[in-house]
Each structure stands twice: as structure tokens, then as C-alpha cells.
Amino acid sequence: MNRTVRRLLVGLQSFGKTQWALVAVLVLLGAALWMPKLALMHQRFTYVVTFDITQSMNVEDMTLNGEHISRLRYALAATRDAVRRMPCGSRVGWSVFTGSRALLLLQPIEVCxxxxxxxxSLDGIDGRMRWANASRIATGGIYSAIQQARQIGEHTAVVFITDGQEAPPRPASETSILGVTPGAVKGWLIGVGGDQPQRIPKSDSEGNPDGFWSASDVVQTNELSGAQAGAPSHEELSQLRDPYLQSLSGQTGFEYLRLTTPASLSRALLDPRFAESERVATDVRWYAALAAWLVLTGVFLPADRLARVMGVGLPTRQRVRKPARERARQSSAPLRPPPHNTADVPTRDSHPAAF
Known part of the structure; x- marks a missing residue:
């Protein structure tokens, strides 16, 4: 037994760098094939994203990649980008709002x-899903979205994307939402739309274009009971109701964000205040595979080629050039005869004397 161990130790001592590298590669490849998932601490998010699909969201006053698109299409594109950036373990679901309630389409599911x-499923959301022309955002859409989040789970947050246009308009005297405790459910109120009033496209029940809404088609603010006399409103036109949405965020305890770029929604949804830390089974086998590749590359790839792959140049010896004045002086100096070698000239002492 001792002799076997001694031979093994002698054999290991004779291993060179290449042999040890191959052993390391075999171990790493084995880990890449059979290593189980590790339970690591991760931050995850759970959201129900509710899209306003009322007809004012069809106003094309947003620009994406040089193209004018509707508010709803812009919101969908921003959400698609946000899902791509969310960490594994996070869950997202879809909901749509029109009339006086939000309808849950998809329970939150894991994003990876x-x-x-x-x-x-996101591509299938559009205005043709609308079941009513009214738009009661505060007392209808946001209220029901909060109730959905409560039913799904404790850590579920709401993302409500809208332009803020109520139809009929909400009386200015209503400054709270009954049944909603500010801060009880976390969420984002996302405003989308331009600042300039635009005509609202009208469509039939099949989603076919049918002109635009006129002033006589909609309820104006000054027509509400108890409304103060003043300049006539133009509810047939639509723009982002930014101040109104900010007031709603205060009434609900939500954070407010105006959607100016798709990336801004991603940053909002990755806000650490909405994260939940938990252990998630994580596949780390690719780390071992990457390490094996690096070992093989470092051992078997020639140094000059490795430097080119890594974008690093090897140091080279450079000739030191003499100053121009010194070079000119050397080139103009007269040629001198080679030094006289006295050892090659016969002398008297180099021959024996004649007797």
C-alpha cells in the first residue's frame, strides 16, 4: 500500500503544467455537467401591469425609432423592454382597464x-379588447387593480399605465378614492402621452377606424353637476393629464413616473424599494464551463495569438535612433584607412639571423 502511494506521489511530481491543466479542465467540465443548482439570495419583483385600453390611448403622439405610434403601443414596447431586463425569479402578469374596472388577463408568472x-401574450393586447367607452381611472381602474394585487399576494405591486383622461371627467371635489388606503399596496402610476391636445380616434366594436370624437359626443367638465362656470372644456381632445395623475399618486400612495423613454419604465420596475429578497435556485454551471475554456486557452493557445484574441499587443524591441545631428556628423566624416597591424609586417626579429 505504501509503495502504491509512493508511486502515485512520484507520478504526480512528474506532472508538468500541461498535465495539471488537463486535470483541471476535466474537473471543471465534470462540474459543468453535473453540478446542481445552488440556492443563492436574489432580489425578485412581482408586478401586475395594467394597461389603459380606452380610445384616448390610440392617440399617436409618441415617437419610437423615428415613427409616430399610439400611446398604447409605446407602453407595450416599454413593457417588453422591461421584462427583458428583469432578473430571473421575478414574476409579471397582465391586466387591462376600460370602463370602470381592470380585468386580469394573466396571473404573474416567472419571467425567465x-x-x-x-x-x-403582450402582443395580443390592443384596443379591440375594449368592452366599454367610459374611462373611470380613479374609482374604477386603479381601485380594481389594487384589489387584484391584494388577492394575488402580499408582495404584489401594481403598475398602472394611462394617459389620465377620465370619461366622463371626474369632479374636482373628489380628492380621495373610497376603499383605498394610501401605501397599503405598493405601485407605480405611469403617465404616457404628449403635452399638446390631440383629437381622439373613434373606432367601432370591431376596432375599425370611425373618424374622431367630437365635442358633442362626450361629456364636458362644465356640464357636470356643481361645476363652476368658466371657459368651456375640450374633453374631445386628449393630452397627458400629468398634474391629475400626480394627485392620484398621492391618493393611492403610488410612485409616479412620466414615461419619456422605454428605458425609464425598466428603471422604475427595478427600483430596490419594490424588491423582495429570497433564495432562488440558480444554475451556475456556466461558470465552470467558462473556467475550463479559459484554462485551455491559456495553456494551448500561442502567446502571440492569445494576445491578439485578448486585444493586447506583445512588447517588441525597438531600435534606438540616434539624434539627426549625430547621424549627419557620422555620414560626413572622412573615411580613415584601416589601422596598421604591425603583427603582419615581417621584422628582423621574426627571422633567424644568418650566420
């Missing part, structure tokens, strides 16, 4: 495992 399903 169900990524394709999330994007496919």
Missing part, C-alpha cells in the same frame, strides 16, 4: 421560464 409566453 415563461419569457416567450409573456411576450406573445
Amino acid at each position: 421560464e415563461h419569457y416567450d409566453a409573456l411576450l406573445a
Whole structure:
């Protein structure tokens, strides 16, 4: 037994750098194949994203990649980008709002495992799903979205995307939402739309264009009971109701964000205040595979080629050039005869004397 161990130790001592590298590669590849998932602490998020699909969201006053698109399409594009950036373990679901309630379409599901399903279902959301022309955002949409989040789970947050246009308009005297305790459910109120009033496209029940809404088609603010006399309103036109949405965020305890770029929604949804820390089974096998590749590359790839792959140049010896004045002086100096070698000239002492 001792002799076997001694031979093994002698054999290991004879290993060179290449042999040890191959052993390390085999170990790393084995880990890449059979290493189980590790439970690591991660931050995850759970959201129900509610889209306002009323007809004012069809106003094309947003620009994406040089193209004028509707507010709803812009919101969907921003959400698609946000899902792509969310960490694994997070869950997202979809809801739509019109009339006086939000309808849950998809319960929150994990973003990495169900990524394709999330994007496919997101592509199916449009204004043709509308079941009413009214738009009661505060007492209808936001209220029901909060109730949905409560039913789904404790850590579920709300993302409500709208332009803020109520139809009929909400009386100015209403400054709270009954049944909603500010801060009881976390959430984001996202405003989307331009600052200039635009005509609202009208569509039939099948989603076909049918002109635009006129002033006589909608309820104006000054027509509400108890409204103060003043300049006539133009509820047939639509723009982002930014101040109104900010007031709603205070009534609900939500954070408010005006959607100016798709990336701004991603940053909002990754806000650490909305994160929940938990242990998530994480696949780390690719780390071992990457380490094996690096070892093989470092051992078997020639140094000059490795430097080119890594974008690093090897140091080279450079000739030191003499100053121009010194070079000119050397080139103009007269040629001198080679030094006289006295050892090659016969002398008297180099021959024996004649007797």
C-alpha cells in the first residue's frame, strides 16, 4: 500500500503544467455537467401591469425609432423592454382597464421560464379588447387593480399605465378614492402621452377606424353637476393629464413616473424599494464551463495569438535612433584607412639571423 502511494506521489511530481491543466479542465467540465443548482439570495419583483385600453390611448403622439405610434403601443414596447431586463425569479402578469374596472388577463408568472409566453401574450393586447367607452381611472381602474394585487399576494405591486383622461371627467371635489388606503399596496402610476391636445380616434366594436370624437359626443367638465362656470372644456381632445395623475399618486400612495423613454419604465420596475429578497435556485454551471475554456486557452493557445484574441499587443524591441545631428556628423566624416597591424609586417626579429 505504501509503495502504491509512493508511486502515485512520484507520478504526480512528474506532472508538468500541461498535465495539471488537463486535470483541471476535466474537473471543471465534470462540474459543468453535473453540478446542481445552488440556492443563492436574489432580489425578485412581482408586478401586475395594467394597461389603459380606452380610445384616448390610440392617440399617436409618441415617437419610437423615428415613427409616430399610439400611446398604447409605446407602453407595450416599454413593457417588453422591461421584462427583458428583469432578473430571473421575478414574476409579471397582465391586466387591462376600460370602463370602470381592470380585468386580469394573466396571473404573474416567472419571467425567465415563461419569457416567450409573456411576450406573445403582450402582443395580443390592443384596443379591440375594449368592452366599454367610459374611462373611470380613479374609482374604477386603479381601485380594481389594487384589489387584484391584494388577492394575488402580499408582495404584489401594481403598475398602472394611462394617459389620465377620465370619461366622463371626474369632479374636482373628489380628492380621495373610497376603499383605498394610501401605501397599503405598493405601485407605480405611469403617465404616457404628449403635452399638446390631440383629437381622439373613434373606432367601432370591431376596432375599425370611425373618424374622431367630437365635442358633442362626450361629456364636458362644465356640464357636470356643481361645476363652476368658466371657459368651456375640450374633453374631445386628449393630452397627458400629468398634474391629475400626480394627485392620484398621492391618493393611492403610488410612485409616479412620466414615461419619456422605454428605458425609464425598466428603471422604475427595478427600483430596490419594490424588491423582495429570497433564495432562488440558480444554475451556475456556466461558470465552470467558462473556467475550463479559459484554462485551455491559456495553456494551448500561442502567446502571440492569445494576445491578439485578448486585444493586447506583445512588447517588441525597438531600435534606438540616434539624434539627426549625430547621424549627419557620422555620414560626413572622412573615411580613415584601416589601422596598421604591425603583427603582419615581417621584422628582423621574426627571422633567424644568418650566420
